[in-house]
Amino acid sequence: MTDPAPYAAIALQLTARALDRLTDRGVASAHILAGIAEMDRRLAASAGFVAQYGGCPVRLVVLPEYLFTSYPARVSVADFAAVAAVDIDGPEYAALGRVAAERAVFLAGNLYERDRHFPGIYFQTSFVVAPTGEVVLRYRRLNSMFAPTPHDVWSKYLDIHGIDGVFPVADTPIGRIAAIASEEILYPEIARAHALRGAEIFVHSSSEIGSPLATPKVIARRARAFENCAYVVSANTAGIAGTAMPLASADGHSAVVDYRGHVLAEAGAGETFTAFADIDIAALRAQRRKPGMTNQLSRQRTELFVPVYSATQIQRADSLLDEAGAVIVPERDHFARVQAEVIERLAKEGLI
Template sequence: MSESRTYAAVAMQLAARSVERAPDRAAARQMMMETIATLGPKLRSASVFIEQYGGAPVRLAVLPEYLLTSYPGRISIPEFADRAALEIDGPEYEAMGKIAQEQKLHLAGNAYETDKHFPGLYFQTSFVIAPNGNVVLRYRRLNSMFAPTPHDVWSKYLDVYGLDGVFPVARTDIGNLAAIASEEILYPEIARAHALRGAEIFVHSSSEIGSPVATPKMIAKRARAFENLTYVISANTAGIVDTALPEASADGNSMIVDWKGNVIAESNSGETFTAFADIDLAALRAARRKPGMTNTLSRQRNALFAASYAAETHQKADSLIREGGVITPDRDHFKRVSEETIARLAKDGLI
């Protein structure tokens, strides 16, 4: 794609539908496919409106976090994996791939996913599907409070996927795309690791509190954009259906942030496509290639921090590795790890 061209990106603010109360696996899978079936018409009508409104053609659409299933709740990890986690080449990806093909756009989203290399576990996965229907980016969430992550099986995960598989960047004709999952927007290192590999646009699927005042995540989105000279396309849920929570607890404030840290589009509450904006890659790339105080990415001196990050003082890797094998944890495992980490840091005088 020529750098002189622009295109539109849209953060689709849609309601997630919980499968926790589905009677069995088949019912849960049917619910997920029903949700996918609603996406095509909503994306198509949003794209038509955006272009009629005067925008460029929509080439990138971002969906909210765990749109197909909602969060796991207290279901055991094996049960939730069986009920709600997608297979890498499963029918759900095929159905979403058809939408991307039919509408000639990149479709980014987030789902729970199984992996044949790690039986008994699932990972929360952010993905990008290209206009040819293929998944061109698969990023597994690295920092989660209550679910398995690649860091919990770190030594084996690196053997299987390598570091480029941990921080993948998809080089596409609409720019270099990378994913940040939900709460991870609060961790500067995750965004930075992607930016150091060339990421220009962060797709951020989230399910978070919406508010008329700035929340930590809202502040972080602007910070991650400015400090890395990247766009952030952040799609929030429009509430979560069929859980014990009030439906609008995670609703509103989907946004697009430009590489200067400016919010250039933001939604109110409810299901909506109103967080859309033109993406100007030429301007972003020109800023990255110009020396100056605001070029925070090129001015990074990574060697200054390497020793501090190499010291494994905080949360340790491989919490789910025992005697060289992967174990399946109970839900409280992750809380225990956190408590043990805090106790150790306090003992060592680090917190």
């Protein structure tokens, strides 16, 4: 295995723009494409400055969560899928591919997308586009409070996409990349599953509260980096425009964290590229191959936990499949009702 030379990564902190008030798919797509064009201008200027400032070429850029659409707060699952969720072969991914090719970067981000096998719903998808313009990683968020996930259609999803489509890791010339979506950074199992499949870099697209206090996500991304001996490149939004929520409610503290859990760079508030740092995959691999107490990944005893996990069911699979295996398009309150039922069951079982 040839180790890549050190390179720079940017967590590009930009403002998300809400599309949930739109009702026309063509208009929504035009807005997304305009957002991609604007992002490209910011990316080009930012990457040029970083390369001059630090000397290493920029080869990885991570965008915030749902940058081009924001989240679907006021519309139904079916309506948002019809209007604002993109297709895997649509013009939006083609535009992102052109950006990655023109700027010679691996471009990571997050969109809501449709899957023809699951009509009427969408998945929140983290992607990585290579400098060839090809999408080399497509990860669908597995734990969400307000949106469908692969686990909600698990039996059918696994048959179609397999476990490689659930926990994908892209083996690229800049290292092995996996994605973690938003609050999933709080779930250590998701990062660990990717690490056990070889991931060295976690690209984390997020839209979260920025605070001078140590928020749960700030703490978690350092923990996920250290315990998996992996880099975390975490891009937050610079606020969300087009909603009634105050603009800067989800703003700031994009960061690059190294495999020791050290924060290499962190942004303040507003639109900025200042969360950038060098990535040294050769050093990471050397650390992973060195015996010692701090090499936690090699000290895992995964068999210990199999009986506990396999015997414990919390959120049940297939909540959006009927008895015939057809997709149930949920109302927005479905997800809260499922959680309430889980809490009630766990309480009856004496687990909480």
